[in-house]
Amino acid sequence: MKCSFSKHTSFCLAALAAGLLSLPGLAQSRKTPILSADTSLNTRYNEYKPVVSPDGQKLFFGRSNHPSSAGGRGDRADAWVAVATTGDLFGNVQRLTSLINSPQADVVVGFTEDGRQLYLMRNDLQSTSKADAGLYLMPADGSGSPKPVSITYFFNKAKHQDITIAPDGQTMLIAMESYITHGLEDLYVSFRQQDGRWSEPMNLGQDINTPMQEMSAFLAADGRTLYFSSNRPGGQGSMDIWVSTRLDNSWKRWSNPQNLGAGINTPGAENYYFAPETGQWSYYTTTQNSEGFGDIRRVRKPETPKAPELEETPEVIVAQVPTEPQSAPIEQPTSPEPVQEAAPLEPAVTLRGQVRGKDGKQAFGKVLVRSIEHSFQDSVSASSSYSIALPEAGQYRLVAKAKGYLPVDTLVQLPNAVTQINFDLRPLTVGSTVRMENVMFQQSTAVLLEQSSTALDQVVQLLRENPGMEIMITGHTDNQGSSKANLKLSQDRVEAVRSYLLSRGIDAKRIQGKGFGGTRPVASNANPETRQLNRRVEFTILKQ
Structure with missing residues (x-):
């Protein structure tokens, strides 16, 4: 039975009250209940990106192509809010003010740790590439205007983009296609700096990212459990929700991602998993049996998988291959049977050198490396010197950048040998x-x-x-x-x-x-x- 509140409303509410549609963990029916008896929550329009406020009293979400949107029916998204009522439901759905909504795609993506300010993503979805994340910070009560948020060296080559701020208010997950991307959209992490800026997005690596799409990531309150959507092989349908556990502080080593199964995933598309710290429910969106393009559903929070102890981060991590056994489950109450780890990657080329300022000062930055002929790409920090292992000889694109200097972007042909390439960066000075x-x-x-x-x-x-x-x-x-x-x-x-x-x-x-x-x-x-x-x-x- 599908609980649609455009019909059979009384029966669905009674069934919920009696526990007839109870959802025990992840083994529940695919036909999960919608959130509220208010028919304006899930509509024939597209509802997506549920985000619950830290106090659990408001559910924010995006709604596309609604006639009341700031840009009319052609508006790709406006931000809406539903207020908590009785019985763990949300109602009184309203579109947010014009301070938040614009003719572009506007959606709330998270909050500061104290809940007093919200992050708003505002993007031109017609753009094929973006050097600006379109991220803003503003008072959660709507009393002030949005202020731009800077993400260092942000660049998205894909039309699609998604951002989620973790419950700690200090960690940002981004789905985009950038220089260091393993396929289509990949997942990246960025960290809030003391000056309010966010660090350069770092790819989560091949344990998480595949040649397929990885999108709509959410990091649980423990700071280690990652939920995300992907159309990788092994799923129930188009986009499924998966879960993985971070293994160390490098943010590049993760447990083998596990599909959440038929309790949530369907032949339709499931995205935007969000588990608030308060309450017993997690939220997500699906196109299966929906009122329109996408509807918001809820599911009882699963028990957090027992995570292994964080391992010490290696001093240098370059060109790693996954060492997690592909068959390992996300929960390991007992020690897993020994498995043979993948052999380490033997580099064919070692690229090293120095990144210096032409003004004689030390330049602290990054060197980005991308193969023109193969699929390899990576980056390495450069504090005066750098070193990175490359798997094959061939033509590579190198980008050296540092704060306060003009970036250098060049193509080089690298042989099967140790190669030294130095970068002399010009300072950003008037007249350059x-x-x-x-x-x-x-x-x-x-x-x-x-x-x-x-x-x-x-x-x-x-x-x-x-x-x-x-x-x-x-x-x-x-x-x-x-x-x-x-x-x-x-x-x-x-x-x-x-x-x-x-x-x-x-x-x-x-x-x-x-x-x-x-x-x-x-x-x-x-x-x-x-x-x-x-x-x-x-x-x-x-x-x-």
């Missing part, structure tokens, strides 16, 4: 001019090629991380053809780049632009090889 590598246009036009987005998004990220920075974009051509046409083309290309940056939320007052045609060559125009060096777009830092 940077060539925008890999910003490309259709021939003789100002139409940006799609592959230019990566380079342009790096400029967006730079401006986001340095909110006081102002730049001048300049466009240049070679001297072939009409000088008047070249001048117009260079100006049009500057405007195309500027428009792209503005579309990513950069204030127009921070970006000036001017085209110079072929009047400022940096190389000879006598032959095609050097002429191409003159066809470029640059930016100069005007204010820091």
Whole structure:
């Protein structure tokens, strides 16, 4: 029987009161009850991302394409709230104020530890890549405006994105596709810093992430039990909810993820598992037997799996392969039978070097490594020096970045040997001019090629991380053809780049632009090889 409160309402409420639809642990029926007798909670529209306030009194969720949304029926999500009533139910459903909701996709993703402030994710879902997480912090009572939250070196190449703030208010789980991604969307973790910023997202590794999609993660109050959705093999349907336990403080070693089974998962899509600290219920969404695209369901909280003691984090972790036995269950009341661990990865290439500032100062940052020919990708911290093991020789993309310096992005061919590559980073100083590598246009036009987005998004990220920075974009051509046409083309290309940056939320007052045609060559125009060096777009830092 499906408990739909558009019909059979009285019978469903009576059955719940009598315990006829009780849900003992994870072995319950697939037909779990909806949360409230209020028919406005689950509707024919899409309801998703349930988040319960720390005091257990409010259930926040997203609702898509509702006619009352800030952007009308075309609005991909507005944030709504339901208030706790009697009998562990929620009712009095209302759309949140215009301070929270906008024509973009708006949804509450968590709270500060004291519950006084909430985190709001606001995103343009039409964008194919984002150098800004669209995360905001505001008073939970709606008394103030949202304030932007900065995530260091954030970059999402996928259209989909999800964020959840853990109950401790200090840990953030992100589903996105970035530089160090094992397949489609992967799960990343970020930590709140003392200054309110969040650390660079770190991939949770191959114990969790697969070539399939991993999304909508939730970290339980114990700080170790991870629930997430995935369409990996072994599930009940399209997207299923899985659970795993963190094994050490590296955040890259996890127990073998276990499917929560038919008590929750169905041939439909199950997402957004959320287990509040208070109460006896966990919440999630499903498209199975729903009132529309997705409905919110609840399930009695399972007992937290008995987790093994945290192991000491290895001093260096590079290119690890999973060592957890694939058949290990999530609960181990007794010691598991001995299993043969996977052999460690034998690196074919060792890449090492130094990351220095051209100003002579020590640069503390990251080196990101991604294979162009294979699936390998990883990152390593760099405090003056770095070292990383790579599995195969070949062409790699290397990105070195450090706070207060311009990033370096380069392609290199690495042999089967120890290779030394040093990075000298230019400090962010007024007057510095940077060539925008890999910003490309259709021939003789100002139409940006799609592959230019990566380079342009790096400029967006730079401006986001340095909110006081102002730049001048300049466009240049070679001297072939009409000088008047070249001048117009260079100006049009500057405007195309500027428009792209503005579309990513950069204030127009921070970006000036001017085209110079072929009047400022940096190389000879006598032959095609050097002429191409003159066809470029640059930016100069005007204010820091």
